[in-house]
Amino acid sequence: MVTYVFLVAAAVxxxxxxxxxxxxxxxxxxxxxxxxxxxxAAIYAVLGMDFLAAMQLIVYxxxxxxxxxxxxxxxxxxxxxxxxxxxxxxxxxxxxxxxxIATATVLAxxxxxxxxxxxxxxxxxxxxxxxxxxLLTSHTFAFELISVLLVASLVGAYVLARKxxx
Amino acid sequence: xxxxxxxIVIKVVVVSSVLLTLVxxxxxxxxxxxxxxxxxLGPNRVGPFGLLQPIVDAVKLITKEDLTPSGVKGVDRLLYxxxxxxxxxxxxxxxIAVPFGFDPGLKLFGHAIDxxxxxxNLNLGILYxxxxxxxxxxxxxxxxxxxxxxYSLMGGIRASAQMVSYELAMTISVVGVLMVSGxxxxxxxxLHQSGTWFGFIxxxxxxxxxxxAITFIVAAFAETNRLPFDLVEAEAELVVGYHTEYSxxxxxxxFMSEYVNxxxxxxxIVILFFGxxxxxxxxxxxxxxxxxxxxxxxxxxxxxxxxxxxxVRWTLPRFRFDQLMALGWKTMIPLAVLNxxxxxxxxxxxxx
Numbered sequence: 001m002v003t004y005v006f007l008v009a010a011a012v013x014x015x016x017x018x019x020x021x022x023x024x025x026x027x028x029x030x031x032x033x034x035x036x037x038x039x040x041a042a043i044y045a046v047l048g049m050d051f052l053a054a055m056q057l058i059v060y061x062x063x064x065x066x067x068x069x070x071x072x073x074x075x076x077x078x079x080x081x082x083x084x085x086x087x088x089x090x091x092x093x094x095x096x097x098x099x100x101i102a103t104a105t106v107l108a109x110x111x112x113x114x115x116x117x118x119x120x121x122x123x124x125x126x127x128x129x130x131x132x133x134x135l136l137t138s139h140t141f142a143f144e145l146i147s148v149l150l151v152a153s154l155v156g157a158y159v160l161a162r163k164x165x166x
Numbered sequence: 167x168x169x170x171x172x173x174i175v176i177k178v179v180v181v182s183s184v185l186l187t188l189v190x191x192x193x194x195x196x197x198x199x200x201x202x203x204x205x206x207l208g209p210n211r212v213g214p215f216g217l218l219q220p221i222v223d224a225v226k227l228i229t230k231e232d233l234t235p236s237g238v239k240g241v242d243r244l245l246y247x248x249x250x251x252x253x254x255x256x257x258x259x260x261x262i263a264v265p266f267g268f269d270p271g272l273k274l275f276g277h278a279i280d281x282x283x284x285x286x287n288l289n290l291g292i293l294y295x296x297x298x299x300x301x302x303x304x305x306x307x308x309x310x311x312x313x314x315x316x317y318s319l320m321g322g323i324r325a326s327a328q329m330v331s332y333e334l335a336m337t338i339s340v341v342g343v344l345m346v347s348g349x350x351x352x353x354x355x356x357l358h359q360s361g362t363w364f365g366f367i368x369x370x371x372x373x374x375x376x377x378x379a380i381t382f383i384v385a386a387f388a389e390t391n392r393l394p395f396d397l398v399e400a401e402a403e404l405v406v407g408y409h410t411e412y413s414x415x416x417x418x419x420x421f422m423s424e425y426v427n428x429x430x431x432x433x434x435i436v437i438l439f440f441g442x443x444x445x446x447x448x449x450x451x452x453x454x455x456x457x458x459x460x461x462x463x464x465x466x467x468x469x470x471x472x473x474x475x476x477x478v479r480w481t482l483p484r485f486r487f488d489q490l491m492a493l494g495w496k497t498m499i500p501l502a503v504l505n506x507x508x509x510x511x512x513x514x515x516x517x518x
Binding site (some may be wrong): 016025028034050053055057058061062063066069070073074076079083095128147 | 319329330351
């Protein structure tokens, strides 16, 4: 059951992730990304991480993508020109970097969990309490670091958007 | 096995048909209520007190021609046709996590009915509601985008900004209630509010968390696009905004989803802040009678807030868009955070 849901969701995620990059209509791009987030939420939910699934939908589907749509509609972009591969070297380096990051992620996950089976429900407690407890005890530093990063980006956006009294 | 499936099917059918039946009733209440507030009569020709007017309206909407504006083709046409469905699907599916009555362990066909809620084992509760409800904005935004009409587009742009802004205040104002109840499940939230303080004040969350209740109710108005926050379809500026181009049942789908959203919002206000189906000093009788009485109490409270929505709509003028944004970010969110901090401080002091 879990495996089948995962396979279907993963296939959907990959297909729509490609569509999100390739298609020329920006609205289609954003909506494909929405489907990708739904597929990821399904994977989280089937792994027992229901809180993460809900957060995936609330934050990404409900807020971030809506702001993407807001920008696209405000600029009224109907179609995106295909960007030619004017810089082949950049494309090669980009691809190599992406492959390197993907490999590192897979290796790191394999290092941390002895087998893929350990990720199945029952072993992973995805409810709110353990997550909140971990964020405020063992992972406080990372948690605070992320909030500092968010504040910094907020201040940066404010500085860029401010017009008067320079 | 079969009894279990049957119970679930009955719940789904009953809840969705009650929700959709409430729509014509609310349309009638809205029109007659508007007339009453404006010292007119309102629709009173069809049936006693004009009660059959919604049926006539429905026949008119069904038999009208379903138009698609010219220039809407390709992907845009797909989105144009999809948008009303998204609105209605989201509006109805949100309700499956809303408990609407007290279950003293009743059985149907030899199977426990597991409380008067469609999805009793969903331990996300209110998080599920927020997750699904936050998708409702896509119907408005896509309708506005795909209509090939600048007024519709303006409505869609306004909707995206407004929904995201008020969702924050709404979510934060609920945190206080969840902290006190110690659960995301709405049934636990209601059970926590039974009984009284000092023998006469009901233990409803509205009394200790009045700030949270006010911010939640205001944000609920903004999230349902009701006046004074209906900038999305401001008829004086944008014709009717995102659904200008829609006709027939596609228009009706938007219309119905607005009223279903109102029912959900009223239910959430009642559950989170006004004690759900509990009534102080009233012991719910056992068996099916108790269940019916508790559903009745809940329905009366929800009906009051539905009337409140109508009442406010025909009493207050509309905000300007900059006022809407300023209120959302500079007043609502700080107030919601204040409520959350006060509740946290109160709980910490009690535990000292």
